[in-house]
Amino acid sequence: MSTRTIKLDMISRVEGEGGLTLKVKDGVLTELKLHIFESPRFFEGILRGRRLEEAPDITSRICGICPVAYQISSASAMENALGIELPPVLLDLRRLILYGEWIESHMLHVHLLHAPDFLRYSDAIAMAKEHPKEVQRGLGLKQLGNRIVSVVGGREVHPVNIRVGGFYSYPSEPSMRELRADLAHAIDECESVVRWVSSFEFPDDETPAEFVAIRGRGAYPLLGGEIESSNGTSIPISGFDSEFEEDQLEHSTAMHSHRRNGDSYLVGPLARFHLSRGVLTPRAQALARECLPGGAIRNPYRSIVVRAIETLVALEGSLQIVESYEPTGAPNVGYRARAGVGFGCSEAPRGFCWHRYGITADGLIESARIVPPTSQNLAQIEVDLFAFASARLELPDEELKTECERAVRNHDPCISCSVHFLNMRIERS
Amino acid sequence: MKPRLLPKLAVWKFASCDGCQLSLLNCEDELLAVTSAVEIAYFPEASSNRGAGPFDISLVEGSITTPDERDRIQAVRRRSKVLVAIGACACSGGIQALRNFGSDVELARSVYPNPELLSILETSTPISDHVTVDLELRGCPVSKVQLIEALQALLDGRKPTFENCSVCEECKRGGTTCLLVSKRMPCLGPVTVAGCGALCPAFGRGCYGCFGPKESPNMDAMTSSLRNVGLSDADIVRMFRGINANTPAMANAAKDVR
Secondary structure, X not given: OOEEEEEEOOOOXXXXXXXXXXXXEOOEEEEEEEEEOOOOOOHHHHHOOOEHHHHHHHHHOOOOOOHHHHHHHHHHHHXXXXXXXXXXXXXXXHXXXXXXXXXXXXXXXXXXXXXXXXXXXXXXXXXXXXXXXHHHHHHHHHHHHHHHHHHHHOOOOXXXXXXXXXXXXXXOHHHHHHHHHHHHHHHHHHHHHHHHHHOOOXXXXXXXXXXXXXXXXXOOOOEOOEEEEOOOOEEEHHHHHHHEEEEOOOOEOOOEEEEOOOOOEEOOHHHHHHXXXXXXXXXXXXXXXXXXXOOOOOOHHHHHHHHHXXXXXXXXXXXXXXXXXXXXXXXXXXXXXXXXXXXXXXXEOOEEEEEEEEEOOOOEEEEEEEEOHHHHHHHHHHHHHHHHHHOOOOOOHHHHHXXXXXXXXXXXXXXXXXXXXXXXXXXXX | OOOOOOOEEEEEEOXXXXXXXXXXXXXXXXXXXXXXHOEEEEOOOOEOOEOOOXXXXXXXXXXXXXXXXXXXXXXXXXXXXXXXXXXXXXXXOOHHHHHHHOOHHHHHHHHOOOHHHOXXXXXXXXXXXXXXXXXXXXXXXEOXXXXXXXXXXHHHOOOOOOOOOEHHHHXXXXXXXXXXXXXXXXXXXXXXXXXXXXXXXXOOOOOOOOOOEOOOOOHHHHHXXXXXXXXXXXXXXXXXXXXXXXXXXXXXXXXHHO
């Protein structure tokens, strides 16, 4: 009997830190663990006893990559608890800043983290030497995403303008006007990015996952009160707890989410695209038909194309909001504190981010529960990796490590949210 | 011709949100210039290349919260010529240092069903509590301008120039009317070090101190001003116990409120 242990100590080009261990017994993969060694930071505990107004600024610190989604999910949960609704102009600004985060995060992942895998470089710096035009174009789009976040939110990482009830201030009209011409040009540039990434070679791989995302109701999913699944069901966000649960595992400071019956599922670009491909804008629709023909996209390698198409969706959506921008009324809705429970949900670049808070009559947070996108995907990533690695055990350890690392990166895990990631080890026996 | 040897840059992550190292990747205009001036020798978030060191410049993000991190920072220091702490977590312990003021067991229990599976220290502490730090870049997140200035200065072999005045002076220069005086809005600007460009007041909200206290802040006067605009003692304590709760100035002021 022979045992082979293959360990990848740290998976690179992912946000946050984690590793992977594979145990192989007599040529059969017996165990696969995705380790998350991000230090726990206990956000849900820290939030207790704080003012409800503090939740957007505190929860944004969970993740420097998608702080906007945390701010919007927490603010909407509070608004839900307080029984207030935002007028369309403020909801549009929430969409705009979230689009900005999608553009920044997707272009970062596509160009700096993911594309080097397909073109076989160790990083974008090496890639930039031979593909300077593409890297510059990607950085330009990424920068525009950051500019949107800054115009609406004040700064790129941990913006300061989002508050419970709306915004502290309206973004200035000249700064919004300046975005217009750049957005129109960026939409053309982004089309070229979609065609560039769709020309890559995609290894065979398929995830059988159930796809879950916010229900878009005629629009591409972003904000909303319902969650829908590829199994045809749809639930209000307040029903998330009764359908899904989280487990703590010894090898991970990230909790693993799954359905109450134990089944894993996938959130993020593949899920959103699967559920909402029918409501893409005509330009994105035509490009999707050209670059992602066929029905469901289940090959995680192709997620790079989906991210590029989602970037186009976000750029077009941003342009529409910027063009119709007319600040009217106060930048925020007033409220009086009252005891209650509130739910909030928004689509972060990696999938939806779900929040639930209990509030006291004095406006203090009594309980907090936050389910980040990556903790929802970890269980499914393990399932997918198990099948992926099982089919490639004949590879020498180093090659197998490289391939598994790529397979993990397909999912763009963001593991800083060690409210709740990757070293890789393969044990062969 | 002999190839020029570029200084080796490493980026390390401890307990943090990734936002400060992302700020480096957010310097889109300067990114390719930076990468031609240094060799990125260790930056797992951005590259699969992992050098063993030694490194000329180490940027350290995050605070020390686990026994493993406590050991790891020593190894980073040994392999680094210059060690720069970047961001509030690395400089003060960060928002996760709020656990220093409550029971961590209780906190862990409130978040994880089986806290015994976690290996954690009782406190979240800045890098300088553990090793010699050559330069600190404050802020949550760090300012890109300060980050580029620090790298430029280190490459030039000079001391970086940062302002050490308060956010108040940045408000004056930016033409923002004082929110504390004119709108009676709670604001930590008077005791917070400049660096953000007085961003929050420009958006019509009080400063919440993400760059941390300036040198010798008058915390007593700050407490009085916050009382004057109607904040309760409990709310003042909450304001001091924010992103930089673990700095001596904020920790002591919070204690003195009661």
